[in-house]
Amino acid sequence: MKRFPELKPNFWDVIVVLAVIALAALSAMTVWRGGTETGTLTAVVTADGQEIDRFAPADLLDAPRTYSYNGVTLTVAAEDGNGLRVSSSDCPTQDCVRTGTISRSGQSIVCLPARIVIQLIGGAADSSGVDIVIG
Amino acid sequence: MKRFSILILTLCLCLTGCGKQTTEATAQIFAMDTVMEVAAYGEHAEQAVKYTEKRIEELENRLSRTKAHSLVSGLNRDGSIRHLTYDYWNLIARAKEYRDATNGAFDITIAPVMDAWGFTGDSFRVPEQSELDTLLKKVNSDAIQMLGSPSDSVTLGEGQAIDLGGIAKGYTSDCVEAVFYDHEIENGKISLGGNVFVLGTKPDGSDWRVGIKDPRNESGLAAILSLRDAYAITSGGYERYFEENGKTYHHIIDPATGYPADSGLLSVTVVADANGPDQEWVLPGNGTMCDAFSTALFVMGEEQALDFWRNGGYDFDLVLVTEDGRVVITAGLADRFEEVKDSGYTYETVS
Numbered sequence: 001m002k003r004f005p006e007l008k009p010n011f012w013d014v015i016v017v018l019a020v021i022a023l024a025a026l027s028a029m030t031v032w033r034g035g036t037e038t039g040t041l042t043a044v045v046t047a048d049g050q051e052i053d054r055f056a057p058a059d060l061l062d063a064p065r066t067y068s069y070n071g072v073t074l075t076v077a078a079e080d081g082n083g084l085r086v087s088s089s090d091c092p093t094q095d096c097v098r099t100g101t102i103s104r105s106g107q108s109i110v111c112l113p114a115r116i117v118i119q120l121i122g123g124a125a126d127s128s129g130v131d132i133v134i135g
Numbered sequence: 136m137k138r139f140s141i142l143i144l145t146l147c148l149c150l151t152g153c154g155k156q157t158t159e160a161t162a163q164i165f166a167m168d169t170v171m172e173v174a175a176y177g178e179h180a181e182q183a184v185k186y187t188e189k190r191i192e193e194l195e196n197r198l199s200r201t202k203a204h205s206l207v208s209g210l211n212r213d214g215s216i217r218h219l220t221y222d223y224w225n226l227i228a229r230a231k232e233y234r235d236a237t238n239g240a241f242d243i244t245i246a247p248v249m250d251a252w253g254f255t256g257d258s259f260r261v262p263e264q265s266e267l268d269t270l271l272k273k274v275n276s277d278a279i280q281m282l283g284s285p286s287d288s289v290t291l292g293e294g295q296a297i298d299l300g301g302i303a304k305g306y307t308s309d310c311v312e313a314v315f316y317d318h319e320i321e322n323g324k325i326s327l328g329g330n331v332f333v334l335g336t337k338p339d340g341s342d343w344r345v346g347i348k349d350p351r352n353e354s355g356l357a358a359i360l361s362l363r364d365a366y367a368i369t370s371g372g373y374e375r376y377f378e379e380n381g382k383t384y385h386h387i388i389d390p391a392t393g394y395p396a397d398s399g400l401l402s403v404t405v406v407a408d409a410n411g412p413d414q415e416w417v418l419p420g421n422g423t424m425c426d427a428f429s430t431a432l433f434v435m436g437e438e439q440a441l442d443f444w445r446n447g448g449y450d451f452d453l454v455l456v457t458e459d460g461r462v463v464i465t466a467g468l469a470d471r472f473e474e475v476k477d478s479g480y481t482y483e484t485v486s
Contacts, residue, residue, distance in 0.1 A: 049163040083354070093257065100353040106346070107354060110170045117163060117170055130359055131337065134329045135348030135369035135402055 041105060041123030043084060045076075048115045057084045057103075057120070072114035079103070084118070086111065106130050157321070157338070160184040166195045167304055169328025175315060176322040176338045183318035187311050187325070194310060197223065198303045200246065200255065207299055211246070215290035222417055224287045226306055227279065229419040230299070233427040234276045236447060241431035242390040244276045244291075246298035251393075254386045255298075259377035261384060267393035274390050305368055305426025306419050308332040309410060316412040330368040332422055334409065342471075349478060350401035350456055357402070357456050357480055358464070359473040364409040366422050370429035371402030371456075389434045398436030404454040405429045406468060424449060437463065441485060456480070 045053040047069040055065070060078035064087060067074055074089035074096060083103030086096040089111060096111035106129065108119040123129075160180035164171040164187075171191065175183040197206045206223060210216045219227075230243045246255075247270045253259040262270075278292030291297065299306075304327045311325045315334050323334040324343060333343040342361035349355035350373045360367060372385030372395065389396040405428045410420035428451065432440035437455055444453055444465055452467035460479060464472050466486035474482050 046163055048165065098353065102354050112165070112168065112170065115165050115170075130344040130346035130356070132324060132326050132331050132333075132343060133346045133348055133356070134326065134331050134367055134404065135350070135357075135371055135374075 039122045042121050043076075044119050044121055046117050046119070057082070060084055067114070067116055070113065070115045072111065072116075074111055074114055074116065076118060084120075085109070086118070089114070104129070106133060108133075159338070162188055164188055164191055166191050167199070167307070167327070169304070171325060171327045173311065173325045174323060175318070175320045177318065177320040179318040180320060180323075183314055183320050183323070186318065187314050190310055190314055191307060194303070194307050198226075198299050198306075200298050200300070207297060210289060210291065211296040214293075214295075215288060217286050217288040219287045219289060221287065222419075224281070224283075224289065225418045226299070226302065226423070227289050227297075228281055229423055230297075230302055230427065231276050231279060231281070233302075233424070233431065236449070237428070237431035237435070237443065239275070239390050240434040241301060241427045242274055242276050243297040243299060243301065244274045244279070244295050245388055245390050246296040247273060247294075248388055248390075248393050249298055249300075249386075250296075252384065252386075252388065253377075254375065254388075259379070259384070261379055262393075271390075271393045274393075301430045302419070302423050302426045304328060304330050305366075305422040305424070308366060308368075308422035309420040310417050312410055312420070312422065313414060313417045316414075329374070330366075330422075330426065332366050332409070333362050334364060336363045347402070347404050347454055347456070349475075351479075355478060356475045357478055358454055358462050358475060358482075360404075360406065360454070360468065361471045361473070362406070365406060366409070366425045367404055367406045368422070368425035368429045369402055369404040370433045372396070372433070373401065387430060387433050391434075396434040398434060399458050400433055400436060400440075401456045401458055403429050403433040403440065403456075405432065405451050406454070407451040421451075425451065441465070 040056060043055055043057050044051060064075050064077040072091045075087050076084055077087035079085050079101040083101040085101040086109055089096050091111055091113040096109050099109045102109055102120055105120050105123040108117055110117050157176055158180045159176050161174045162184045173184055173187050196202060199205045200207050234242045249255055251262040251266055251270055273294045280290040282288045307327060308325055312332055315323045321335055322338050325332050331345055337343055342363050345360045345362050345367050346356040347358045349357040350371050372387055376383050376385040385395045387396045405425040407421040407425050437457060452465045455463040462480045462482050464484050466484060469484050
């Protein structure tokens, strides 16, 4: 009976196997990184497009937060522990105050004079979760 | 050395297997009196978003009525302008076309009336009827003369002024669509103060879910649309308004009366397909059309708006939110539309 040659992995074989596994893991991480955005509901505050604050809406229950930019000062407060709203602003238009409460991912409050945007991101995806709000 | 061939093969797979790398780039842009959000996905996403920002700045500098050196300010000041580039000339030509198509419900020569109400500079007031009557005589963009090449000139009628606020954002979204194609963007979106253009699907392959704001409840939604390769543009009286003596006056002026439109509608959303990549020039496309028609159809009211949808000769769909608590959807959106539970609206599909 013909015998197969005996296979005896040596040091270099082990190195090759480890290298292949390492490369596979690295590739997988590159693909998966930055995948679906889940997690808890988070408020992101930007001024002129630059992020200036990030917090969980519930944090506002401890104390409201105040931001000043472009000569305007506005205060963000909690609403029923769930959502948040701009409770006061010294901007001339008051659109941010009139926007009222936001509580779902994707919603935002804009104060044009202050160039500040408060946006809710993350949170559990529910059936009404939208990517963009128009109107 | 055979054993190393496996390693080399793996390396080759890693370097070539995934093909192009898709990156995400986003930006928030304050322009045209609103905040815009752009997101692009593709190999050249960064460049696409950078160029989008540049293009929006350029468009604002040309189309704004409050910037002294803009094309529109120059035209309003001098009464005529020559050697316009083909795209801007076309934008004004298209505005005239939409005026005729909507029987005057959309008209860029409404500018002096908007000024009288203070909607241009946020110093609101209710003008006297006699003042409005005088100003309304100048409102008719049929009086604008357009001459094509070689000079591509525009001449306003005596005492006229134009405001492109009703189409500038829509045209901007047309331009951004072209920027996306130029940079081989596969998925992308731009929302401009509530208007939106979406390219392709979301990066995960599903449709973009676009919520239409509830005009009666700032933080609620009246309807949800599932869209891909589409424009959706909303006009509503709740966007900009002021109150005087207990009465609310909003910013969508009916060119027939000079007063805020009172047609029984709370908002109009116009939805149309993307323009597609085969455009030689960035001419006004469906973004511009949706913008103009959302204003015009808000002025017209439900009955006329639906009649225009059926017989107007343009390809678009509608979501109308009415004062009496209905959301009216045209048939083309029936399978891309979702009701919002507990919104308090009743939903009707029309064909």
